[in-house]
Amino acid sequence: MLTLAKxxxxxxxxxxxxxxxxxxxxxxxxxxxxxxxxxxxxTLMLIFTLVKSFxxxxxxxxxxxxLVFAALMPWTFFxxxxxxxxxxxxxxxxxxxxxxxxxxxxxxxxxxTKLVELGINFxxxxxxxxxxxxxxSIYILWVPxxxxxxxxxxxxxxxxxxxxxxYYRDVGAALxxxxxxxxxxxxVIYPLQLVKDKLLxxxxxxxxxxxxxxxYTLNPLAGIIDAFQNVVLRGAxxxxxxxxxxAILVAILLPLSYLYFKRAESYFADxx
Amino acid sequence: xxxxxVSHLTKEYRLGALQGLKQTLxxxxxxxxxxxxxxxxxxxxxxxxxxxIEQGEVVGIIGHNGAGKSTxxxxxxxxxxxxxxxxxxxxxxxxxxxxxxxxVPDFTGRENVYLNGAIxxxxxxxxxxxxxxxxxxxxxxxxxxxxxxxxxxxxxxKLAFAVATSVxxxxxxxxxxxxxxxxxxxxxxxxxxxxxxxGQGRTILLVSHNxxxxxxxxxxxxxxxxxxxxxxxxxxxxxxxxxxxxxxxxQAQAQHAATAKVSGSGEVTIDxxxxxxxxxxxxxxxxxxxxxxxxxxxxxxxxxxGIEIVAGTHRTDFIYISSASTRDVLPNAAFSRGxxxxxxxxxxxxxxxxxxxxxxxxxxxxWRFLFNGESLKTFTVKAxxxxxxxxxxxxxxxxxxxRVDGTLYALPQ
Numbered sequence: 194m195l196t197l198a199k200x201x202x203x204x205x206x207x208x209x210x211x212x213x214x215x216x217x218x219x220x221x222x223x224x225x226x227x228x229x230x231x232x233x234x235x236t237l238m239l240i241f242t243l244v245k246s247f248x249x250x251x252x253x254x255x256x257x258x259x260l261v262f263a264a265l266m267p268w269t270f271f272x273x274x275x276x277x278x279x280x281x282x283x284x285x286x287x288x289x290x291x292x293x294x295x296x297x298x299x300x301x302x303x304x305x306t307k308l309v310e311l312g313i314n315f316x317x318x319x320x321x322x323x324x325x326x327x328x329x330s331i332y333i334l335w336v337p338x339x340x341x342x343x344x345x346x347x348x349x350x351x352x353x354x355x356x357x358x359x360y361y362r363d364v365g366a367a368l369x370x371x372x373x374x375x376x377x378x379x380x381v382i383y384p385l386q387l388v389k390d391k392l393l394x395x396x397x398x399x400x401x402x403x404x405x406x407x408x409y410t411l412n413p414l415a416g417i418i419d420a421f422q423n424v425v426l427r428g429a430x431x432x433x434x435x436x437x438x439x440a441i442l443v444a445i446l447l448p449l450s451y452l453y454f455k456r457a458e459s460y461f462a463d464x465x
Numbered sequence: 466x467x468x469x470x471v472s473h474l475t476k477e478y479r480l481g482a483l484q485g486l487k488q489t490l491x492x493x494x495x496x497x498x499x500x501x502x503x504x505x506x507x508x509x510x511x512x513x514x515x516x517x518i519e520q521g522e523v524v525g526i527i528g529h530n531g532a533g534k535s536t537x538x539x540x541x542x543x544x545x546x547x548x549x550x551x552x553x554x555x556x557x558x559x560x561x562x563x564x565x566x567x568x569v570p571d572f573t574g575r576e577n578v579y580l581n582g583a584i585x586x587x588x589x590x591x592x593x594x595x596x597x598x599x600x601x602x603x604x605x606x607x608x609x610x611x612x613x614x615x616x617x618x619x620x621x622x623k624l625a626f627a628v629a630t631s632v633x634x635x636x637x638x639x640x641x642x643x644x645x646x647x648x649x650x651x652x653x654x655x656x657x658x659x660x661x662x663x664g665q666g667r668t669i670l671l672v673s674h675n676x677x678x679x680x681x682x683x684x685x686x687x688x689x690x691x692x693x694x695x696x697x698x699x700x701x702x703x704x705x706x707x708x709x710x711x712x713x714x715x716q717a718q719a720q721h722a723a724t725a726k727v728s729g730s731g732e733v734t735i736d737x738x739x740x741x742x743x744x745x746x747x748x749x750x751x752x753x754x755x756x757x758x759x760x761x762x763x764x765x766x767x768x769x770x771g772i773e774i775v776a777g778t779h780r781t782d783f784i785y786i787s788s789a790s791t792r793d794v795l796p797n798a799a800f801s802r803g804x805x806x807x808x809x810x811x812x813x814x815x816x817x818x819x820x821x822x823x824x825x826x827x828x829x830x831x832w833r834f835l836f837n838g839e840s841l842k843t844f845t846v847k848a849x850x851x852x853x854x855x856x857x858x859x860x861x862x863x864x865x866x867x868r869v870d871g872t873l874y875a876l877p878q
Contacts, residue, residue: 210583214569214576221571292584293543363486459546462539463478 215306230310234265277303278351300351330428346413353450356457385419413439467517473550476511512692525679528689556635570614603627729836736762738842757814771830776809818848
């Protein structure tokens, strides 16, 4: 971990340049340019809002469109940085085979790239908040911490996934499918409060309810999305109870994932 | 203090591809059952390589394709990890392996300079400082804001070379990159490399198939062969050894290809072709300027009149060197059915050291091909003395004189 910190510092310029390359490259020769970054969450927001008008999801006092947009921001960031991170090593074969620098730079750069797009989405969020006349509270200061935690969660999958993807490309193909499943297991379309009510208050699954809830919150995204909505929209502190199981999971898996990546790294050039 | 220390470096690759899911499952199952599975064979790309390089040395690494040169560089540049042994390096290494790795086609020249610079380990400030010099050297000022995908390949390489050589590093690794651009630019690259070598006192590893370049730039050469260090020492000695190896290899290949180049009507069968020395013994090698004597034994299927037999020599690249015909001496040669013998003799064969082959043509009076063959017999010509220059600088070894300030010197022949 110490070497990771040192590498991060030593190579911060390279990472910045590579991230700048990724961002610029994505929107080169595209008429809409960077606007594409916001198109995805906005479209999803509109679709979910439409669906909600048929199905009826209890969203509390917060207007549903902004609630779902606030959920989509961390979710899209997590989803895209994970899947980009996993394919980042294989995608840079030319560099891997020619030049050495610590290989963790590739997954990390992918995450950094997506951070830029997340930043752009904040402007849309601000616009929506103005539209719905919502005032941010002091709790908004939590946002950087929540995003930092999201980055760690994304890297947990990205490190191990990127390394395995070098040997078995199946990972890169399977991940988008798994991630879209994970979206339904995360409080994106529905608020976490709904799950809480069902399991903790109504005990819908009988004696299994508490355990099921813990299992649900093992998904770091459950805590992340809820916390993000809390601090930005509800003016409340994050619900730490919902975050702890996921945080423990990340704390255990991230070092393992990173160590595996570092072990596999020396054979990337031979196998890729 | 050595800046590069390589000891007992071995790199093995497993031959064959990664296995699919099914095979992996079957194998794992079998292994769990306690069966011993045959391992896929290993290939030793590097085999117990040891050497050390001092600060400021310019070392050339030469060898045939597949000798392990690039694998060695990959180990030095930390791109790949050794199976056994160790590599120790001091200071920043900048690899000049295949310039242009990491160029993004959609980016402009300017953007690519910054990107490539960062990849090669330059700080942004450093690139800012050197930017003008890089563009100037690459002669790209006019096109610097055009996307690289619109560049010609020569332009791309020029720009990439300019960026790569501006990296300040203690150790520079150069892999086959100087063969870039047009002649004028090659000249410029060459000068820049020489400047880097002589002027800045950096340690340089140069991998090249261009032995002349290695001879000129390096002060030490390592010859690799089948993953091992075959020779390590002064430039002239090691390069000479490499030339000998190359000749043997070309000869082996030429002999291998010999059977392929024959066509004919079947009326003539060649029984044997031999190069003979003065005593009449078959040999494979003659000295430059010696007598060349080729004996051809052949059999005719039936009586033939007015046959013309043409014998000659050619180089391995099929440039015809000499040729002689029986028509000039025996316009109406008649041969009976059965075995015959012809000798083709060149009193002095003044060719430069190298590998040569015999060609042979049989024609009847209507110029119909009875037999036509090339590379029928290969033989080498060796230099009479240790040559001061490479054989690739001349084709024939003619008796020559030099007049220096009015004094005539005959060159040893």
